[in-house]
Amino acid sequence: MRRWVNVADRDDLVAADLDLQRRFPGIDGVLETTYTVDNGTHPHNANFYLAKREVGGPIAQALSVPADLGTNR
Numbered sequence: 001m002r003r004w005v006n007v008a009d010r011d012d013l014v015a016a017d018l019d020l021q022r023r024f025p026g027i028d029g030v031l032e033t034t035y036t037v038d039n040g041t042h043p044h045n046a047n048f049y050l051a052k053r054e055v056g057g058p059i060a061q062a063l064s065v066p067a068d069l070g071t072n073r
Helices: 046-050 053-063
Strands: 004-009 031-037
Touching (some): 004 046, 004 053, 031 053, 046 053
Parallel strands (some): 004 031
């Protein structure tokens, strides 16, 4: 893995632990950043996460990698 962008709603009990470096030692340089978002009354709903620019931006960047460069991922 080359890049990990962590995004969590503080009310999402599944994704509530924002300190991933403690849980996954050795991800230094891979874990880009941690963002918190507000998904309203549906904190764990994937549709709400996917609608956030903090999630959509990195996904769009990953999908826009030219095919010849994406083979080493």
